[in-house]
Amino acid sequence: MSDTTETTESGPVLSADGTPLKRSLRRALRAQKMRALALIAPLLIFVLVTFIAPIADMLFRSVENQIVSNTLPRTVVALQDWDADSGELPSPEVYEALYDDMFLAAEAKEHTRLGTRLNYEQTGISSLFRSTGRGVDDIGEDHVDALEDLDEAWEDEAFWYTLMTGGEGAEPNTALLEEQRRRLADLTSDSFAGEIGFVPGQAISELLPQTARAYTAFALFTVIADEDVVAEEEPWEAVKVALIQDLKAGADVAGYDGPGAAELVAAQQMVADLPPIDFKAAFLAEDEDWGAIENWKTIQVYSPEFTSGYFLNAVDMQKGPDGPEARPENQQIYIMLFQRTLFMSLVIMGSCILLGYPIAYLLSNLPVRTANLLMILVLLPFWTSLLVRTSAWKVMLQQQGVINDTLVWLGIVDDASRLVMINNQFGTIVAMTHILLPFMILPMYSVMSTIPPSYVRAARSLGATNWTAFWRVYFPQSVPGIGAGSILVFILAIGYYITPEIVGGTTGTFISNRIAYHISSSLNWGLAAALGSILLAAVLILYWAYDKIVGIDNVKLG
Amino acid sequence: MIQPKPVSFVAPVVGAAGAFAGLLVGTAQGVPLLGVVAGAALTAALAFLWLEVFRKERIARWITFLGFGVAGFAIGGLMGGVIGLAFGWLFGWFIFWLGEGRYRAKLPPYTTPLQVFYHFLFRVICGLIFFFLITPIVVVMPLSFNAEDFFTFTPEMLRLDPAGYSLKHYRDFFTNDDWQQAMWNSISIAPVATLLSVSFGTLAAIGLSSEHVPFRRPIMAILISPMIVPLIISAAGMYFFYSRLGLQGTYWGVVLAHAALGIPFVIITVTATLVGFDRSLTRAAANMGANPVTTFFRVQMPLILPGVISGGLFAFITSFDEVVVVLFVGSAGQKTLPWQMFTGLREQISPTILAVATILVTISILLLTTVELLRRRSERLRGMSPG
Secondary structure (H helix, E strand, O other): HHHHHHHHHHHOOOOOOOEHHHHHHHHHHHHHHHHHHHHHHHHHHHHHHHHHHHHHHHHHHOEOOOOHHHHHHHHHHHHOOOOHHHHHOOHHHHHHHHHHHHHHHOOOOOOHHHHHHHOOOOOHHHHHHHHHHHHHHHHOOOHHHHHHHHHHHOOOOHHHHHHHOOOOOOEEOHHHHOOOOHHHHHHHHHOOOOOOOOEEEEHHHOOOOOHHHHHHHHHHHHHHHHHOOHHOOOOHHHHHHHHHHHHOOOOOOOOOOOHHHHHHHHHHHHHHHHOOOOOHHHHHHOOOOHHHHHHHHHHHHOOOOOHHHHHHHHEEEEEEEEEEOOHHHOOOOOHHHHHHHHHHHHHHHHHHHHHHHHHHHHHOOHHHHHHHHHHHHHHHHHHOOOHHHHHHHHHHHHHOOHHHHHHHHOOOOOHHOOOOOOHHHHHHHHHHHHHHHHHHHHHHHHHHHOOOOOHHHHHHHHOOOHHHHHHHHHHHHHHHHEEEEHHHHHHHHHHHHHHHHOOOOOOOOOHHHHHHHHHHOOHHHHHHEEEEEHHHHHHHHHHHHHHHHHHHOOOOOO | OOOOHHHHHHHHHHHHHHHHHHHHHHHHHHHHHHHHHHHHHHHHHHHHHHHOOOOOHHHHHHHHHHHHHHHHHHHHHHHHHHHHHHHHHHHHHHHHHHHHHHHHOHHHHHOOHHHHHHHHHHHHHHHHHHHHHHHHHHHHHOOOOOOOOOOOOOOHHHHHHHHHHHHHHHHHOOOOOOHHHHHHHHHHHHHHHHHHHHHHHHHHHHHHHHOOOHHHHHHHHHHHHHHHOHHHHHHHHHHHHHHHHOOOOHHHHHHHHHHHHHHHHHHHHHHHHHHHHOOOHHHHHHHHOOOOOHHHHHHHHHHHHHHHHHEEEEEEHHHHOOOOOHHHHHHHHOOOOHHHHHHHHHHOOOOOHHHHHHHHHHHHHHHHHHHHHHHHHHHHOOOOOOO
């Protein structure tokens, strides 16, 4: 017993089990922290997955622009060296790459999506892509016919299959297969994984690189998207065109001894007599817009995988040859919409302060019982469905609505000149003030009910007038309530969608209505995401301010 | 200071109020000027009569009440009679309230007449604001019984003619497949979403309210954010993200989205309840040998239950009332009641919406009462004075 006492005095304090008390306490604290985190973790993960991840996804979408390089991968690479300011059209190689990309995109029906996307930047591209997608398989028709006339083997599915596999036991080129898998997966956003019963041969893909590439893409698409068998389907025109290009480029078919070698030699001799395929002329024949430098410029400007284009668009600017520039006057709407959203939110906030302050003052100065009774009048609108309140305002404000009818009945307004109170800014402001008023009254009330009445009484007894006592003593103490309520109302107002949509008409709509329009009607998701990101940034700054001023855990409901 | 006031003060004031009432009645009859003069003269004369000649309050007020009612009935039929009775009661009360000086009863004796005037002016302004708050909701109710397909009062309704009223919009709501489907969707989505947010939210709120929580503020900010981020942004993000996961247009997609939106309300109400929670109670239970699970269900849960339930009600109403997110995340198969109302308001205007609105207001009144009772019970349990 005396030993322990001595160690305790000289050494560190020990807990019951002999460990130093400090460590034991630290361990207990850590255990407590871990327990708290373990309780929070499920919800935190839930919110992160169901809520924060979608928001992050939206932010990503506002800069993402992979559709151009996914749909036209070779064109984008070939176009890199083109100088848009030279005033000349891109080189024939670019048109050849475009043929290769366009053919596959048209087979996968992805060219219209890209057309729609680029149409946001340059009007007319959508129809250009659409018409080209229809006619792209006619390009090089004469050459393909000549090839097929030479030897019927070029129309035979089984011959093509053996040719491209390189025969039994040939060394496979899995790298090419995987490369084409990725290309198709990027293009269609579907998975192209799975066994397709075809691997290009190593030797043949070195001999005929373009053909092997095109045939592998064809094989993957046939098996996975169309669910057919490769060996039983005749290859696309694009494969045959690629073969002609390979042969024309001087592939050394004479030195090849795999299956189909003889047909290849014969084909090369025949092809040598034909003129080269003029892709540029062919595209211009499909649609003369392929000769417009503007269109090529757009494709080049929007070819990087990430773009600031959506954000520029969201602030009424666009990408020009020399960096960002303002859009033409008649296309500028977003700055105006943001200003209107801001202005109307401020007006709504102001009218909520004007109407909420007297009510909060009255409630906090009445006897508790009466105040609770009157509080029901504030809480009932708060608890009533938003749609109910909005439809109520529609009923009230319409031209044939309750207010107009009452005014006409009283003879204040002539029946022929009923007031227009809906489908404009007035309607939105009135309805939203009504809807958000409880959010102003409740924080004000909770602050005002903590102000001791003795201060005002003291001021009065020291000789202050009613007004001075209120303005110099009471009002400063109620400012935190005004601040809390204002930020809350402003945050809620700035992102409102339903009420402006129903009572706002065209002049009373907010930026959120435009976002909804871009998601569901114009399908310009990138622009919707960019507008949303700007709005979100504004709200988060206010949220941060609210947290600093009021503290987010001090929010009270009801 | 409650003392009778001279009739020279009461009669002009009552006359002014009477002029205003006369203006209303007069304009409705097409003779505004006559209405003003007649109203002022009549009410001022009444004030003089009751205060100077026949000062028997009870009988005088009855006579005013019934007399105005009969006069109203003679001018404007049944509705006129009702309005007349209201005016009669009002003026009978007003004359004696002023004449006996009762209006000063609750004011300090030293207040000057001007201060008294401001005091009542303030009250009147507050009354108008309350009127603004409550009228839209009240107006919807009688309109939902409209026999016509109008969004406004018909002459029959104003005459209180039974033919002007009908239950047909309610019948439409209960027999129309669209509305019924929407109602069942709402009923099947909201409770599941509520259950999710309440169970996760309560656990997290208990974790958050313990003394040592690392990163408390950022965690709180993340958990509250679904309430702060504008719904259209949440909806857009969820639409994009849930499409990638294949949840877009499915029942579970909507439930998860609604659960996320309801969580802040559960967190806020439950942490507020836990602020007053006495931790020595759980320690005492543990001391007596109860394991943490028993302690939670037998000691802590009953005490914080009111907060949990009102948080759950908030979460329920959030899901039940939500339209923006379901509009984007859901497909036609998840069409909820608010969604149906929204399309109804935007496209085909049908007064069935008003019937639905009335039903929803009734439900909100019930919920509001429940929450209020729970709040009082919670404060009683925690030893606070019932507010």
